[in-house]
Amino acid sequence: MDVLPYLLHGFEVALRPDNLLYCFLGVLGGTLVGVLPGLGPQSAIVLLLPGIVYLDPVSAIIMLAGVYYGSMYGGSTTSILVNIPGEAASVVTCIDGHQMALQGRAGPALGIAAFGSFIAGTFGIALLTVAGAPIAEFALRFGPPEYFSLMCLALIVLIHLTGTSLRRGLISACAGLFLGTIGMDLVTGQPRFTLSFTVLMDGVGLIPMIMGLYGVTEVLLNIERGIQRTVVQHKIGSLLPSRQDWRESAAPIARGTLLGSVLGMLPGAGVVLASFLSYAVERKLSRHPERFGKGAIAGVAGPESANNAAAQCGFIPLLTLGIPANVATTLLLAALVLLGIQPSPMLVQSHPDLFWGTIASMYVGNVMLLVLNLPLIGIWVQVLRVPYALLFPVILLFCMLGVYMINRNVIEIWIMLGFGVIGYIMKKTAYEFAPLVLAMVIAPIFENAFRQSLILSLGSLSTFVTRPISATLLACAALLLLVPLVPQLRTVLGRLKE
Amino acid sequence: MNKPLKRLMTAIALGWLSLVTAHPALAQATYPSKPVTLVNPLPAGGGVDIALRGLAKEMQPFMGRPVLVESRAGAGGTIAGQYVAQASPDGYVMGVFQSTQAIPEIYTAFQKPPYTSADIRPVVRYMTLVYAMPSRAGAEWKTLPELIEYAKKNPNKVRWGHTIGRGHPLHLLSYSLFKKYGIKVIEVPFKGAADAITSLLGGHIDVAFGISVTAIEGHVRAGKMSILAIHNPTRLASLPDVPTFAEQGADPGVVPVYNTIFVPKATPDAIVKRIHDAVKAALETPALKEYAAKNGFELYYGSEQDALAELTRDREVSSKLVEALLKE
Known part of the structure; x- marks a missing residue:
């Protein structure tokens, strides 16, 4: 590969003082919107769009990209500290991250999230650097049947997200699948379960739901506890992960990175799915699955690496093919157009400064984020000392603001508050949120891909097994389903022999 | 209530009333403020x-x-x-x-x-x-009439992507073409133009309608897809080689x-x-x-x-x- 001279040229662009400044502003802004619950990278990029036309295109894209991957770093902060995800991809980090904080280990949790993100992010960029184009070409082979099979696999993995009670977990997942069917039917155009509410035509919004379930519910539960934070009494302990923590996190970071990279480069699969699946995989593979949900550092390291790798790899289809992988990269695409650059596979040839400059800036940005986030840990953990009576109005305010900013629709705030009440009831009856959220993310992709596949194959189900990628994914799903049965099968066979 | 006070009250009330009624005119005079x-x-x-x-x-x-x-x-x-x-x-x-x-x-x-x-x-x-009808690279047809001819001879063969639900204006254009020429295609709905573009690039569908020219111009220049027609009364200055629907005799009859x-x-x-x-x-x-x-x-x-x-x-x-x- 002769990428080195190009990359060096990219660094020449990225290390120019002005671009360094924009990169820093971008990752700083990204960290901030990541930290603020409800406020996601999308809202931030939309806010910045009118301003960027006055910038040099390279600087503008460097900054906006920084906002996006920077937000993945910040997202875990509030998950760990106050049990409210900073944005959608950090939902699962709440489960073990906040438990760690309650045990006085907020520092190591934040630390491992930052290191994991750095490692995963850098790996993602390295992939983009050396093999961006072939990877993107491969991702294009994912048609509707492949997405269907991938979602089948995800649904099987979902079972491992259910906590102590499989039954409750499945009920929660089914509710999520149902929520995912609300909205306009893609094939017939008919509204389903919208109860004549126009806002439900597009389905239940993921952000209002997450902010309701996690943010509002958490606030309600804390108020009930008499506005007393248990955390404050605990000493905060060391700020950095110990050697033991590293030993437990190394493999999850590696697996999370791989998983996130694969899912990130597929348009439509996305960062949320990556973090959830990584958590499920880690719990399945762990030698101490009982520690998950009680502050297992692997449950922070894996998902946080996965969402960063996915965010970074989302740039692969964007920069090499000119197609967006998710909402945030769609907005980056719009930014390119606004700057007078046509997104296309020719970007590498027609705008080498932009292509290589942006990639090089990501290496720089990731280092900046690490340097930025490690000293910040000491400051963030101080948040735990703020009296909750002061903290919760601010949290609620940011949740509402973030939800409103997506579509500027007040009804979505009501939806969020409604989910807050639902979440409260779920917590009181010991139902978990994670299967619900993941099922709702999977449901529409699953259903649409299934129907598109059958339309394309003229109704023949064989399309799922005759296409190699789809067949492989389905075989993996079947294996995952059958492997737990093997010991039981063996005992049954043994008994039969006797 | 004594008389002067009453008079003052009336004056205030009248003044307030006149302000209220004058408000729209006032607003118009200073619009936009x-x-x-x-x-x-x-x-x-x-x-x-x-x-x-x-x-x-x-x-x-x-x-x-x-x-x-x-x-x-x-x-x-x-x-x-x-x-x-x-x-x-x-x-x-x-x-x-x-x-x-x-x-x-x-x-x-x-x-x-x-x-x-x-x-x-x-x-x-x-x-x-301006919305375009892109076709995947290497298709059996080069122009819109050729595509229609092909679809007539091979019913349920052409995979036709929609970027929006049934009954929406962008779908109605395709629908009116199907009706006008009596052709049968495999209609695949997508959630938005980006999904349809990705599927076209991956060769999972053959044509699509309802994608703005800007979104695919780059892909066309890179040879990854071609545009069969644009829905505009005239050709575009940026794409002088791309014909309109009407000039190929395939006017879908819907308002651009x-x-x-x-x-x-x-x-x-x-x-x-x-x-x-x-x-x-x-x-x-x-x-x-x-x-x-x-x-x-x-x-x-x-x-x-x-x-x-x-x-x-x-x-x-x-x-x-x-x-x-x-x-x-």
């Missing part, structure tokens, strides 16, 4: 959003106040339509609407819209976002997509005229012309009367197609 907002009914970052940002910038000097673009996406634009229809009629909120939001009552096939065209008033036409500025019905004439004049002046600036050419949309001036005539034509054609679709 604060920033005005262009509401984009489609998601931020899309073609309409980009086109509106250009207008906002060039309109600002003629309005004398900042012009903001606000995306209120949702339910295919109905949410933004309702927002504008129910806004206070003072000219500070205007929507830039396409057929679905302009005449929502004809797209009632599945859900009753929360407002009708009687609640809004067109002010001035702004532009037409228009983006017209609307305000609430009760907005006073003086304010409507003020907005109209500012947009018209902006449309004549070289800066906006250049911006439009670069971003794949055609400036398309038309007065309120022009817009109303267009709406009537659109209503006739589209409502017939929706009816036919519902009978299927």
Whole structure:
């Protein structure tokens, strides 16, 4: 590969003082919107769009990209500290991250999230650097049947997200699948379960739901506890992960990175799915699955690496093919157009400064984020000392603001508050949120891909097994389903022999 | 209560009353006294959003106040339509609407819209976002007539992507072609243009309609797909080799997509005229012309009367197609 001279040229662009400044502003802004619950990278990029036309295109894209991957770093902060995800991809980090904080280990949790993100992010960029184009070409082979099979696999993995009670977990997942069917039917155009509410035509919004379930519910539960934070009494302990923590996190970071990279480069699969699946995989593979949900550092390291790798790899289809992988990269695409650059596979040839400059800036940005986030840990953990009576109005305010900013629709705030009440009831009856959220993310992709596949194959189900990628994914799903049965099968066979 | 006090009270009451009644006139005289907002009914970052940002910038000097673009996406634009229809009629909120939001009552096939065209008033036409029919690279056809011929000979063979649900204007264009030529294709719906583009690039579908020219121009130049036709009265300066539907004898008969500025019905004439004049002046600036050419949309001036005539034509054609679709 002769990428080195190009990359060096990219660094020449990225290390120019002005671009360094924009990169820093971008990752700083990204960290901030990541930290603020409800406020996601999308809202931030939309806010910045009118301003960027006055910038040099390279600087503008460097900054906006920084906002996006920077937000993945910040997202875990509030998950760990106050049990409210900073944005959608950090939902699962709440489960073990906040438990760690309650045990006085907020520092190591934040630390491992930052290191994991750095490692995963850098790996993602390295992939983009050396093999961006072939990877993107491969991702294009994912048609509707492949997405269907991938979602089948995800649904099987979902079972491992259910906590102590499989039954409750499945009920929660089914509710999520149902929520995912609300909205306009893609094939017939008919509204389903919208109860004549126009806002439900597009389905239940993921952000209002997450902010309701996690943010509002958490606030309600804390108020009930008499506005007393248990955390404050605990000493905060060391700020950095110990050697033991590293030993437990190394493999999850590696697996999370791989998983996130694969899912990130597929348009439509996305960062949320990556973090959830990584958590499920880690719990399945762990030698101490009982520690998950009680502050297992692997449950922070894996998902946080996965969402960063996915965010970074989302740039692969964007920069090499000119197609967006998710909402945030769609907005980056719009930014390119606004700057007078046509997104296309020719970007590498027609705008080498932009292509290589942006990639090089990501290496720089990731280092900046690490340097930025490690000293910040000491400051963030101080948040735990703020009296909750002061903290919760601010949290609620940011949740509402973030939800409103997506579509500027007040009804979505009501939806969020409604989910807050639902979440409260779920917590009181010991139902978990994670299967619900993941099922709702999977449901529409699953259903649409299934129907598109059958339309394309003229109704023949064989399309799922005759296409190699789809067949492989389905075989993996079947294996995952059958492997737990093997010991039981063996005992049954043994008994039969006797 | 003694007399002088009573008189004072009356005077205050009368003064207050006159202020209240004088308020609309006062408002009109000073309009605009604060920033005005262009509401984009489609998601931020899309073609309409980009086109509106250009207008906002060039309109600002003629309005004398900042012009903001606000995306209120949702339910295919109905949410933004309702927002504008129910806004206070003072000219500070205007929507830039396409057929679905302009005449929502004809797209009632599945859900009753929360407002009708009687609640809004067109002010001035702004532009037409040119939509294209791309075809995957290496297809068996090179032109639209060839595609139609192929589809006639091979029913249920061509995989035809839609970027929007059934019964929406962009779907109606494809539908009217199917009806006109009696062709049968495999209709694959997608959630938005990006998914359809990805599927075209991956070769999972053969053609698609409802993708703005800007979104695929780069892919066409890179040879990854070709454009069979654009839905515009004339060819585009940026793509002089790409023919229109009509010149290939395959006019689908539906009105090309228009983006017209609307305000609430009760907005006073003086304010409507003020907005109209500012947009018209902006449309004549070289800066906006250049911006439009670069971003794949055609400036398309038309007065309120022009817009109303267009709406009537659109209503006739589209409502017939929706009816036919519902009978299927």
